[in-house]
Amino acid sequence: MSFFGSRFVSAVAAVLALTGAAALPAQAQGLGASAMRERIDGLIPEFEAYLQAGMESFDVPGAAVGIVHNDKLIYAKGFGVKELGKPDRVNPATIFQIGSTSKAFFSATLAQAVDAGKLEWNDRVSDLLPEFQLSDPWVGRDIRVLDLAAQRSGLTPYVNDGLTGLGYDAMTLVRSLRDAPLTRVFRSDFTYVNITHIAGGIILARKLGMESWSDVVRSGIFEPLGMTSSSSSAEAIEKAPDHAVGHRQDEAATTAIPFHESFPYIHGPAGGINSNVPDVSRWLRMQLGRGHFEDKVIVSEENLDVTWTPRVAINERLSYAIGWVVTATPNGRIVWHNGGTMGFGAHVGFLPDRGVGIVVLTNTQNRGFPDAVAQWVYDRLLGNEAVDNVALALEAARGREAEEREKAAPPAHAPESQDLTAFAGTYMSPLLGDVAVSVEGGRLRLRLEDTEATLTLAPRDEDLFDARLDASGAYAPIAAMMGDEAVTQIRFERDDDGAVTRMDWVAPTLPQTFSRQR
CATH class of the missing domain: 2.40.128.50 (Lipocalin)
Structure with a gap:
C-alpha cells in the first residue's frame, strides 16, 4: 500500500531506459535562447499528437501541460476531461494533486530556513524533534536536516505510509520510525521514504512559529511567487471551481475516486500540494532563475544549489538530490521529480543549463505516463537519441502490473478449513x-x-x-x-x-x- 511516488523506485529506473544513449554532434548541443525557442515551437504539433495518443494508450482521462522558456510560460494547454464520463474539459488552470513533486517545495522551504538562520543543513534532527527516533540509535542520532529529504536514510522504501489510510496522524507516523527496520545502508543506498519529510515539516513549523508546514510553504513559496491557486487540503481542491477528479485504474476499468481529508494531505511536505500549470510555471521560473523571481530573491542561489546537488546514486545515470532527481544525459542534465497519489500523476522538471521547464499534470494514478511524455520533450530539445518513450513506459507498467497481479492472486490451493x-x-x-x-x-x-x-x-x-x-x-x-x-x-x-x-x-x-x- 504505497500512496506516494507511484512506485517511485520502478519509475526512476524506467527513466534510464527512456533516455537516449547516443550523443549528437557538438553543434546540436549549444543552442542559444532564440534557437531553443524555435525548436520548442517546431516540436509542439508533433508533441500534441504524441501526448494525445499516449493518453489513449494509458487510458488517461485528462492532462494539462506547460512549458517554460526564458522566464516565460510559453505553452499551456489542457487535454481531455476533468472527470471520466462528464463533459467538462481540462484547461491550463485546472487544479490537480501534484503528489511527490511537493518534495522539491519542501527542500526549498528548508533552504529558506537556512537562509534565515533558523536551521543549518547539518543540524541533528533528534535535537530539533526528540520524537524522531530510529531503530538503530546511532543512525537516529546522526541523521541531519539535509538527510530528511535526500532519500538515503536506510529505511525500507515507503515504510509505514499505509498508516495514513488507517487513520493515524502525522506524529504517529513519525513515531512509527523508531521500530521500522533499517534494511539499507545509511547515506549509501537510495531508499525512497515519505515520513522523514513529515518530520522535517514539523521541525520547520516549530522553528518558524507556524501551525503546520502548509503555512510555511504558503508564506514562503506560494505567496511571494503569486501561486494563488495552490493549496494543501482536500477541502481546498474540492471547493475550487476548476479542479480535476482523480481516477484509479485496474484491469476492469478506470474509475473516478473521491477526495479524502487525510490522504495525501497528512503527508504534507512529501506529497500534499494541489496546483495547476500557471502556478507550477512560476515555481519553475524561480528554479531556472536560480532563486530569483521577478524582482525578488525567494531562495539564495547558494542554498538552492544545495537542493540540486546529487546525494545518492539511484543507478549509473540517475541520482537523488534533495527533493529532486538528477538525470545525466549525453547532452545535458535534467532536474525533475514525479508525483503520484491514488488518483493523480505529475511530472515537474527543468533543463537548468537551457532555461527550459516542463510540467505535466494528469488525473489518474501515475503509471509512468507523465515522465514518459516529459522525457520525450527533453530528449528532442537536448538532441539526445529519439525513442518512443510512451511505448517503453507502457510496456514497463504492464510488466510491473502483471507481477503484482501474480503476487496478489488467490492461492492455487485454498487453505484447509481451520478454527x-x-x-x-x-x-x-x-x-x-x-x-x-x-x-x-x-x-x-x-x-x-x-x-x-x-x-x-x-x-x-x-x-x-x-x-x-x-x-x-x-x-x-x-x-x-x-x-x-x-x-x-x-x-x-x-x-x-x-x-x-x-x-x-x-x-x-x-x-x-x-x-x-x-
Whole structure:
C-alpha cells in the first residue's frame, strides 16, 4: 500500500531506459535562447499528437501541460476531461494533486530556513524533534536536516505510509520510525521514504512559529511567487471551481475516486500540494532563475544549489538530490521529480543549463505516463537519441502490473478449513494501541480501536491472511481509492502448544507486531 511516488523506485529506473544513449554532434548541443525557442515551437504539433495518443494508450482521462522558456510560460494547454464520463474539459488552470513533486517545495522551504538562520543543513534532527527516533540509535542520532529529504536514510522504501489510510496522524507516523527496520545502508543506498519529510515539516513549523508546514510553504513559496491557486487540503481542491477528479485504474476499468481529508494531505511536505500549470510555471521560473523571481530573491542561489546537488546514486545515470532527481544525459542534465497519489500523476522538471521547464499534470494514478511524455520533450530539445518513450513506459507498467497481479492472486490451493476462533482476541502494539480480532459471518475481522478502522482478513495459507480495508464510515473514500488492494498481509504466530500468541503485519512497507493480551 504505497500512496506516494507511484512506485517511485520502478519509475526512476524506467527513466534510464527512456533516455537516449547516443550523443549528437557538438553543434546540436549549444543552442542559444532564440534557437531553443524555435525548436520548442517546431516540436509542439508533433508533441500534441504524441501526448494525445499516449493518453489513449494509458487510458488517461485528462492532462494539462506547460512549458517554460526564458522566464516565460510559453505553452499551456489542457487535454481531455476533468472527470471520466462528464463533459467538462481540462484547461491550463485546472487544479490537480501534484503528489511527490511537493518534495522539491519542501527542500526549498528548508533552504529558506537556512537562509534565515533558523536551521543549518547539518543540524541533528533528534535535537530539533526528540520524537524522531530510529531503530538503530546511532543512525537516529546522526541523521541531519539535509538527510530528511535526500532519500538515503536506510529505511525500507515507503515504510509505514499505509498508516495514513488507517487513520493515524502525522506524529504517529513519525513515531512509527523508531521500530521500522533499517534494511539499507545509511547515506549509501537510495531508499525512497515519505515520513522523514513529515518530520522535517514539523521541525520547520516549530522553528518558524507556524501551525503546520502548509503555512510555511504558503508564506514562503506560494505567496511571494503569486501561486494563488495552490493549496494543501482536500477541502481546498474540492471547493475550487476548476479542479480535476482523480481516477484509479485496474484491469476492469478506470474509475473516478473521491477526495479524502487525510490522504495525501497528512503527508504534507512529501506529497500534499494541489496546483495547476500557471502556478507550477512560476515555481519553475524561480528554479531556472536560480532563486530569483521577478524582482525578488525567494531562495539564495547558494542554498538552492544545495537542493540540486546529487546525494545518492539511484543507478549509473540517475541520482537523488534533495527533493529532486538528477538525470545525466549525453547532452545535458535534467532536474525533475514525479508525483503520484491514488488518483493523480505529475511530472515537474527543468533543463537548468537551457532555461527550459516542463510540467505535466494528469488525473489518474501515475503509471509512468507523465515522465514518459516529459522525457520525450527533453530528449528532442537536448538532441539526445529519439525513442518512443510512451511505448517503453507502457510496456514497463504492464510488466510491473502483471507481477503484482501474480503476487496478489488467490492461492492455487485454498487453505484447509481451520478454527478461526483460535485467532479471536485482543492484541496490543505500543505504537498503534489495541486491536480486536473477531469472527463475523464466518470470516476474521480486525478493528483498530484507536482509529476505528476495520479490516477483513482472507486466508492465504495456514495462519497467513490478506487484510483489506472495509468500506465503512469515514474509511469509505480510502477503500474506494484502494479497490481490491490489500493493506498488508498478517501472520499469526503460535507457541509450542499451538496457541496464538502474536500477530505480525508482514508487508515490508507496513511492519508491525502486536502481542496477544487475551
